[in-house]
Amino acid sequence: MPKRENISMSVIRRLPRYYRFLNQLKRDGVTRISSTELSGKLGLTASQIRQDLNCFGGFGQQGYGYIVEQLAAEIGHILGVEHNYRTVLFGAGNLGRAIAAHMNFEQLGFELIGIFDDAPQKIGTVIRGMEVLNTACFENFCKEKKPEMAVLCIPRTAVEATVDRLYPLGIHNYWNFSHYDINMKYPNAVVENVHLNDSLLTLCYCISNAPEAQKPQKVQI
Amino acid sequence: MPKRENISMSVIRRLPRYYRFLNQLKRDGVTRISSTELSGKLGLTASQIRQDLNCFGGFGQQGYGYIVEQLAAEIGHILGVEHNYRTVLFGAGNLGRAIAAHMNFEQLGFELIGIFDDAPQKIGTVIRGMEVLNTACFENFCKEKKPEMAVLCIPRTAVEATVDRLYPLGIHNYWNFSHYDINMKYPNAVVENVHLNDSLLTLCYCISNAPEAQKPQKVQI
DNA sequence: TAGATTGTTAATCGATTAACAATC
DNA sequence: TAGATTGTTAATCGATTAACAATC
Numbered sequence: 001m002p003k004r005e006n007i008s009m010s011v012i013r014r015l016p017r018y019y020r021f022l023n024q025l026k027r028d029g030v031t032r033i034s035s036t037e038l039s040g041k042l043g044l045t046a047s048q049i050r051q052d053l054n055c056f057g058g059f060g061q062q063g064y065g066y067i068v069e070q071l072a073a074e075i076g077h078i079l080g081v082e083h084n085y086r087t088v089l090f091g092a093g094n095l096g097r098a099i100a101a102h103m104n105f106e107q108l109g110f111e112l113i114g115i116f117d118d119a120p121q122k123i124g125t126v127i128r129g130m131e132v133l134n135t136a137c138f139e140n141f142c143k144e145k146k147p148e149m150a151v152l153c154i155p156r157t158a159v160e161a162t163v164d165r166l167y168p169l170g171i172h173n174y175w176n177f178s179h180y181d182i183n184m185k186y187p188n189a190v191v192e193n194v195h196l197n198d199s200l201l202t203l204c205y206c207i208s209n210a211p212e213a214q215k216p217q218k219v220q221i
Numbered sequence: 222m223p224k225r226e227n228i229s230m231s232v233i234r235r236l237p238r239y240y241r242f243l244n245q246l247k248r249d250g251v252t253r254i255s256s257t258e259l260s261g262k263l264g265l266t267a268s269q270i271r272q273d274l275n276c277f278g279g280f281g282q283q284g285y286g287y288i289v290e291q292l293a294a295e296i297g298h299i300l301g302v303e304h305n306y307r308t309v310l311f312g313a314g315n316l317g318r319a320i321a322a323h324m325n326f327e328q329l330g331f332e333l334i335g336i337f338d339d340a341p342q343k344i345g346t347v348i349r350g351m352e353v354l355n356t357a358c359f360e361n362f363c364k365e366k367k368p369e370m371a372v373l374c375i376p377r378t379a380v381e382a383t384v385d386r387l388y389p390l391g392i393h394n395y396w397n398f399s400h401y402d403i404n405m406k407y408p409n410a411v412v413e414n415v416h417l418n419d420s421l422l423t424l425c426y427c428i429s430n431a432p433e434a435q436k437p438q439k440v441q442i
Numbered sequence: 443t444a445g446a447t448t449g450t451t452a453a454t455c456g457a458t459t460a461a462c463a464a465t466c
Numbered sequence: 467t468a469g470a471t472t473g474t475t476a477a478t479c480g481a482t483t484a485a486c487a488a489t490c
Contacts, residue, residue: 007430010480010482011481012423013419013423015422015423016418016419016422017416017419019422020400020418020419034448035448043405045482045483045484046447047484047485048481048482048483050447050448050449050450051481051482051483053449054448054449058448058449060447060448060449061447061448061489061490062446062448062449062488062490063446063447063448063490064447064448064490065446065448066448078426079425079426079429080425080426080428080430081425083425083429085425085428093323094319094323095319095323097315097319098319098320099417101315102314102315102316103417103418103421104418105421108418108421108425109421109422109425109428109429148428149424173424173427175420175424181264190424190427190428190431192420192421192427194420195238196320196323196324197237197241197324198234198237198238199396199413200324200326200329200331200396201236201300201302201330202233202234202236202413203370203394203396203411203413204300204302204304204306204329204330204331205233205236205299205300205301206394206411206413207301207369207370207394207411208300208304209301210411229456231456231457255471255472256471257471266458266459267471268458268459268460268461269457269458269459271471271474272457272458272459272473272474275472275473279472279473281471281472281473283464283465283470283471283472283473284465284466284469284470284471284472285471285472286470286471286472287472445490446489446490447488447489447490448487448488448489449486449487449488450485450486451484451485451487452484452485453482453485454484455480455481455482456479456480456482457478457479457480457481458477458479458480459476459477459478459479460476460478461475461476461477462475463474463475464471464472464473464474465470465471465472466469466470466471466472
């Protein structure tokens, strides 16, 4: 794959979805698929799928289509799922515990190597067989384990101080569940935000402004 | 606000962010703001902000700007935060418990009125002062409480059957944490997806493809 | 070979930005 | 009134779709 420059975010955000569907097809025993078939399953145009894939290289065969297993592997490689970036999680509250327990980090390019909190009642508790460590010990942990990414499940108010501490330790990549905007202060940090509040408000808008036919008040049980 | 038709998703997805920033300004005691000032804080162009707001009406005063409190209220109203849609949550696993405990549903247009699971060891446990109920009892619950939205924190494999059950009961709105695509079978359902796996994979791509200067291997502790 | 389907270029569509007249 | 800033129209930019030649 020689091209790959200035790929737009629109394209990038579709890749995980392609990857997911292709892996499902693989599990279902499908060996070969055309862009038209795939477009039906994904609800996109065949043209868009071909355009997207050709940002990274020509993975298909003219007149034949794409080999499912090969294409899945290519996209996995493009995403970088083989990297297993060493990851720490900050905040062992409800959300942090859920994320630690729920996510298959290993299949998604990361390896969870430590969970940190500063509340005494949380330190020492176990999540997914991993003991929650005291945030105070992070510098020592860091020297030995050299984490590359941090998941932030801490309150908005605590994020700035935490990033001020992690960034100089070489942790420049963040999966951020707070609404604090890390890139304001650290424009070079690589940040993926999960804004659950915004997502819920978007749903609220869509419900409130759905065509009349779908309005809840019209519904009968 | 007379206009409001065919608002693009791009605009809608920016509204929660405007709402969030305006509420913060309100808390900070700011009474007045211009589109230019706001654009600086949000990292958007002033033009875009004015365009976005004018999809819904003219909320500013020429030569003066926008009154923070008033604009926040207007956007809240556009989003529909006052609706308090009656909400049930399915799946009291790690993620479901975290979402139930973590989200301020009341401030975001929803009211959580029930949590359901079918695992005996979960039924009867308490989350946020609310007892987890047996999924088997849902029809009865529904007759009395008439829920309008469902949060789905159940495994992908269980979603289809659950929606098959909920949709005919009049629940057409979903906050979906699984990767099952509800709109395939129910095109009229109003669905907001939270795809945590896709988000993490996107981060993986961004880390793997960041400019050399940011690559983790170059970092010194 | 004929049929199918890609890779890629060109056309269209939509979203963002710029400009400026209206007006507070 | 003069200065500022909106609301809105026009220009630009980017993303999606359509078309088709290349080729398996």
